[in-house]
Amino acid sequence: MIFRFGGDQSAFDPHGPIARSIATHGWWLLLVCIAVYFIVMTAFFIALARRRRETDDLPETSARLTRNVGIAVALTVLILIGIATSSVVAGRGLYSPSGAGAITVDVVGHQWWWDFQYHDITPSDVFTSPNELHIPVGVPVVLKAMSTDVIHSFWVPNLMGKRDLIPGIVTNTWIQADEPGVYRGQCAEFCGHQHAHMALQVVAEPMDKFQQWVRHQREPASEPSTDEEKRGKDVFMQSPCVTCHSIRGTDAGSHVGPELTHVGSRLTLAAGTLPNARGHLAGWIVNSQSIKPGNRMPPNALAPDDLQALLAYVRSLQ
């Protein structure tokens, strides 16, 4: 395209077949509409500025005007039929997967984070990846859209349009990236207090790297190796953390909040709110309410030593 709109979430910066098809259609749509706008405005200014004549009130003038209005209406109808046709053609196959995808991922909306659940026939190979959707490059991935609380909307503008996540209703859609990269997405349906901080990352990788990632995700959490990490694990198990979060391979098994088995390897914290760095993690654990007011995680008044140990442990969950 001639020029791009800036920013990470531009609909006109497509990196997948769906977004590309929409962007091409969108450009035509905008160009046609801009052209129509300028034609109508030109007629409008001519109507205002033209020199008035004695013949203006004659019936012949009226007849000519009627004819011109008729032509304008006919052109409008033709353009609209063109737009409708182009829309239907561009939309074909965009909304639901045309064939079997390489993999199927459940997209589950929560107030205010995302859970991506990777299916497998072996139950022990099923795993979840909160707020980070990993997909292999160049193949369609089927997404099953659902929600456990209110309505959210899954939207990654570089790759695809929106799909609402509606409680009580499961719908299928699909996503595909053509180039490796990290694509940002964001909840697009107002879902309460922290709607603004409900982002996600789509990580598109070549198939072999993706499979490597999947194998790693299936493994339980790594055991703490240093004394500090061991102490951190004890802190985790004895503090309120354990009431909401799960870490596979440990006793922590609650699914209220995001799973933390491999939290250390993720790009962001708190649904794209913060980069995943030690300082941010500390701030988040101690008082997440100052960062994302209204979120469901309570503040944790930990002793400084305990906090450092906990940070070491959580960071070690690679």
Added chain:
Amino acid sequence: MSDFVHPIERRMAFTLTSEERLRRQLADTWYVPRGIVGWFSVADHKTIGRRYIITAFGFFIFAGILAGLMRIQLAVPNNHFVGPDLYNQIFTVHGTMMMFLFAVPVMEAMGVYLVPLMIGTRNIAFPRLNAFSYYVYLFGGVMLVATMLLNTAPDVGWFSYVPLAGPDYTPGKRADFWAQMITFTEVAALAVSVELVTTIFKTRAPGMSLNRMPLFVWSMLVTAFMVIFAMPTVVLCSTFLLLDRTVGTQFYNPAEGGDALLWQHLFWFFGHPEVYIIFVPALGIVSSIISAFTWRPIFGYPAMVMSLVATGFIGFGLWVHHMFATGLPALGLEYFTAASIVIAIPTGIQIFCWIASLWRGRPRFHTPLLFVLGFFAIFVLGGLSGVTLASVPFDLQVHDSYYVVAHFHYVLLGGAVFPLIGGIYFWFPKMTGRMMDDRLGKVNFWLFFIGFNVTFFPMHILGLEGMPRRIYTYPDSMGWGTLNLVSSLGALLLVLGGVLFVYNVVRSYAWGLVASDNPWGAETLEWATSSPPPVYNFLHIPVVEGRSALWNRSPDASVVTGIRSDVREVLLTDVMDAEPVTVTEYPEPSIWPFLCAVVTSAFFVGSIFTPWALPVAIPPLAVTLIGWFWPKKRDHAREMEEHAGDGTVPPEGRLRALREARA
């Protein structure tokens, strides 16, 4: 004049000329009561209409201030001016108030004020219901303002999607206030619509057949019908919500077999016609202003009328384009794409006819016309962005993004508020007897026009760059900061324009040039009477001889006679041709509609807290309704007198006289 003279008139014929005598008697009969009780008893459509308009502009200013707060919050990334809790309340109340308490009521208010004058009758039909509707609307609006000031306002968006607005995710009373505010305003809107339909169908001046009705009246008729068919749906769905929240029904709870999508269908089945309910009256205003400032009738009247009516019908077939992302079957979505695109045709026809009108006429660039020209530049763009939104694939990218925010401000502010402000400049002399300052008006227009575009145009680009709606802040790294700042600075110009408008209204009301009956030389009947009109509107009900009531009037135009002036008697005509049919009597002013509105409002507010409000409210409601409909003692006496044959004739006989007078 007919040879029929009422005996009371005959008795009074001492010294006054008959005109002066009639004037005094009509003023006596159609009196507007005074005093505090009187203030709450008024049933005159002009007084109620004026109060409606002023109240609606009050809410407009309040909601506008909220918009200003949003623009401050979004001006820079990661702003902490307001937090998420307050921001969510602010955008919810802004949207709710603009839609339900400003845009719809102010358009209906214009109808309440202008329609009886434009069609040549003495008052709106069901005048007491009209007063009742105003107070119910006022109380509902005040309730919403109060919740905002008490920091307990609804915070789930003007669309209140479930389950977010349900009992599980919005505990407390915030969503209940929203649901009941809907009930308040919809009761008011439905009442006004019934009045308008009746007024337009049954009380037009003789000769004003349907094909001679002014386009503004047509637009109000279409709007009123749309309200009657659309609003019950939203009352239904908001009442379901209230029941879910207060008595434990499960309409919207998927866990108990309810359906979250049911809300969206019901809400948008109302919500999409709603935007046409706001926009169609504005089309009527545009037509009125263009014809007055080009001194030509609007080009293509039949096409204009058909377009209005078509808009009214098609407007009900588009609601799913608000739900393209929900995952409904693709074939169904494409039907709604087609329907959404089709509605551009009647709108296009009207735009082309107006351009033809401007082409043929000799435009005089006073403030009202400037606002209409601004409407063209803004609305055509908004309409075209609306066409892009009808395309499912494109919509999936821009849905719920700032592109949509830009689009609907272009069609609602540009499509409805610009004509409305133009309409205020246009009809201000009729309503107050004084002209608004044209020089200030032009400054006002340019502030609005430039401010509007600077504020809202960048939002198109923000939406295409992926900025979603309803977020209270955004990270610096998204690159949305500059355009948001530009938008916020534009809002400053809009505020200045708003202040100037209010200043101009106040100043002109006090010191404006005194207006003649028809200062613009316009064509419709409201300009035939004095500025401001007398309480009884017209000394003689006119007989209409053409589509442009005043321009087509012959010098010896006949007027209707035989209508009693000692009681509030009104001529009823038939629906198609406005042939006189009979007369009816409108009720006197009464305090009961106000009391009934107080009880109704107490019931609505009470039902937020307990379902027992309903049984408790029934007895006082019954009392006020009995008071409201209590028959007058005089009625019986008059009936006897009319049939006694003591020089008077029964209504049928008088109407014969009437028809003769026309012939």
